[in-house]
């Protein structure tokens with residue numbers, strides 16, 4: 215299949231008087247569970263250009279609090295219709311296909327298909343790997359790693375001739391630690407060449423960090439939006455920052471923000487099933503204009519959309535992270 219061409223990126227100008235580098239959509243939250251029959255929450259989800267519009271893989275938790283992935287479509291990236299039925303995966307090995315739970319998907323176009331990674335329950339969380347050509351049939355492959363791991367995020371092209379992935383080794387629970395690592399694979403089955411990328415750092419990212427949407431290639435390196443967590447009296451607070459990774463050796467961090475680019479502030483980010491969470495999983499880029507649209511889960515309950523300019527973010531990452 216040919217690389218999809220994006221129509222109009224969802225976009226709103228920065229509100230007058232605002233100096234924010236990342237600003238929220240006035241239509242937030244753009245998706246709530248009321249739009250998906252049977253879902254009690256819809257959040258941490260990933261999107262991509264598809265056909266004349268957009269498609270996505272959505273995390274829907276149902277009324278039994280079971281976590282699963284659903285496909286969705288949108289003409290404009292803002293109004294979504296999400297399939298009430300979870301995705302059925304075509305998989306050669308029924309042991310791997312067996313559902314424990316699936317959540318926090320990422321989607322990236324590479325070669326001739328949309329690659330999908332997610333947190334996959336297999337005797338503990340690990341990284342599920344699959345693909346689709348058409349958002350009609352979905353294929354599941356081998357889990358990338360042994361448990362326990364979360365936030366597996368593929369790069370949009372091969373590096374050193376291999377598929378490349380960022381991930382965050384974890385534990386079975388609400389992991390109180392977390393560094394980002396880099397791994398390579400010749401075939402999306404066997405993973406190795408593991409390299410350390412980055413650890414927590416003071417302030418908003420002092421408990422753990424994890425990769426967000428697929429890194430964006432720029433002339434200056436890979437731009438990675440990531441989440442960082444601080445532990446407060448009432449629990450974790452999840453914010454978003456960004457890092458610039460070396461283009462050829464992406465485990466080398468050139469810069470990373472000391473400050474947040476997005477931190478829970480709006481009511482729908484501060485209150486919900488898990489208060490105080492912004493968790494980016496989706497990113498659209500309009501190449502010529504540098505416009506970015508970032509999709510993030512808010513308070514583990516709804517989906518928010520935010521906007522930014524690529525050049526401004528790159529400048530800030532270099533300035534703030536110097």
Ligand code: BMA
Nearest residue numbers: 258318388488491493511514
């Ligand atoms: C992480 C994952 C995410 C969730 C976040 C905040 O460990 O479970 O799905 O958004 O915690 O609860």
